[in-house]
Amino acid sequence: MRDPRVAEMAKVLVDYSTRIKKGDRVLIAAAGFEAAPLVKELYALCLQRGAEYVEYSFSVPEIDRQLYNLASKKQLEVFPQHKLDFYKTLTAYIGISAGENSMVNATSNQKAMVAYSKLTRPLVDQRVKHTKWVVTRYPTQGSAQEARMSLDEYEDYLFGACNIDWSVESKKMEKLKKLMDKTDKVRLKGPDTDLTFSIKGIQGIKCDGRYNIPDGEVFTAPVRDSVQGHITYNCPTIYQGKEFNNIRLEFKDGKIIKATAGEMTKALNEILDTDEGARYVGEFAVGVNPNIRVPMRNILFDEKISGSIHFTPGQAYDEADNGNRSAVHWDMVRLMNDGEIWFDDRLIQKQGLFVLSELEALNPEK
DSSP: OOOHHHHHHHHIIIIIISOOOTTOEEEEEEESGGGHHHHHHHHHHHHHTTOSEEEEEEEOHHHHHHHHHHOOTTGGGOOOHHHHHHHTTOSEEEEEEOOSOTTTTTTSOHHHHHHHHHHTHHHHHHHHHHSEEEEEEOOOHHHHHHTTSOHHHHHHHHHHHHSSOHHHHHHHHHHHHHHHHHOOEEEEEETTEEEEEEOTTOOOEEESSSSEESOOEEEEOOOTTOOEEEEEOOSOEEETTEEEOSOEEEEETTEEEEEEOGGGHHHHHHHHTSSGGGGSEEEEEEEOBTTOOSOOSOHHHHTTBTTEEEEEEBOOOGGGOOSOOOSOBOOOEEEOTTOEEEETTEEEEETTEEOSGGGGGGSOOO
């Protein structure tokens, strides 16, 4: 039976996020065959909106992992130039993840994964800098299990977080963005967390459904060398196929000087040693999606949790650039329901709820 929420989601992606119009050249790239119902809706809608060329592709993570485990050093050095040539013809890109197992690369060769990520960075740069792009998730049994939900519950949660009026949410976010633009000093306080940094001169960016669905955050970046103190993340995070919990980072002059994560401490530090920029932070963001309330072990959702922040080791975004460069961009999430956010010695959020009258519209309905 056709789920009308899938068609509604396709309209959000095509009409709002990527704004497909006559003459566009579109790639719909799905990781996992489970996304076929959404791909079908997207393909039809792009054609109806007048795109002159629409291509779709499916990849299989269980097959992709063979590259990291079986490829020789020489094979890992072959750049897929044909993909880059094709990407240069695109005006829009819609990416869908529908994987059944986020741990598929848990035992894959990490050095090979890092090397291939560096090699193929130009593909990411091309689509991010030169296309109208959006990435999203499609519900699967595997992702529902990771979220500790039934598939029905997970579908309700996912579509509830995605199929909202993003133009309305964008207006709400504007006030937080303007406050960020005026702020110098930020302080995050909570159990085993006391972190200070400056965001002066680095603009705030609204994430209001243009590039991610679900969306719902306002981000900037810390002045690269300004971060001082420590933070303990209370949200699980999966990176390179491995799950990390209770990550604790200590900073001095912007650099992570100590990083622990229990039994995953060694793996954590190996990632942070990928390059120099991996031990500096490229993003600070406040999550504001009103319909995302609990961690799901899926960063596209978890970084948008209402009442959360993420503080991200690695690459900075061009839109809010503090100069940090890295092959790593690791969104680590902290729920602030036990903490406080201060801007220039002014309390703006306490226990996950905004306390300033101009920001109260961002608080979710009870």
